[in-house]
Amino acid sequence: MEACMNEAYSINFRLSNGNTHVGVSGEFNRDTASEIIAFLNQTYVGTGNVFIDTAKIQNIVQSGADYFKSAFSSCHVPSKCLYFKGELGKNLGPDGSRLIILKTKEKKHQCCGNCKNCKCNKEHEGENNG
Numbered sequence: 001m002e003a004c005m006n007e008a009y010s011i012n013f014r015l016s017n018g019n020t021h022v023g024v025s026g027e028f029n030r031d032t033a034s035e036i037i038a039f040l041n042q043t044y045v046g047t048g049n050v051f052i053d054t055a056k057i058q059n060i061v062q063s064g065a066d067y068f069k070s071a072f073s074s075c076h077v078p079s080k081c082l083y084f085k086g087e088l089g090k091n092l093g094p095d096g097s098r099l100i101i102l103k104t105k106e107k108k109h110q111c112c113g114n115c116k117n118c119k120c121n122k123e124h125e126g127e128n129n130g
Helices: 030-043 062-074 087-091 119-129
Strands: 002-005 009-016 019-028 050-060 082-085 098-100
Touching: 009 030, 019 030, 019 062, 030 062, 050 062, 050 087, 082 087, 087 098
Parallel strands: 019 050, 050 082, 082 098
Antiparallel strands: 002 009, 009 019
């Protein structure tokens, strides 16, 4: 696992099952884009997919996103093998890349038996009366 950091951003790279996983935190700017592309050009061997997790990106600088989209064409990774995980990927992905949006799990109500105006409270009352 490798990491690149500066004041504005940090990038973590790891390889797993033949795929490259990239985690970006902080600001996505031109330097961030350049670091990712340089790493991919050095390490991609023509197989596997690249997953870029956008969950911890706090800010996207438009010039950084534009640079990534245009500079990615010189990268050794086919765009069909590039996946962005998270909503922000739609702002970063070059043509042909893919977007993965994970569904968030809804919190299930855990009843304590004291809920006012709640369907579960009526169920508990029925249990207590019977």
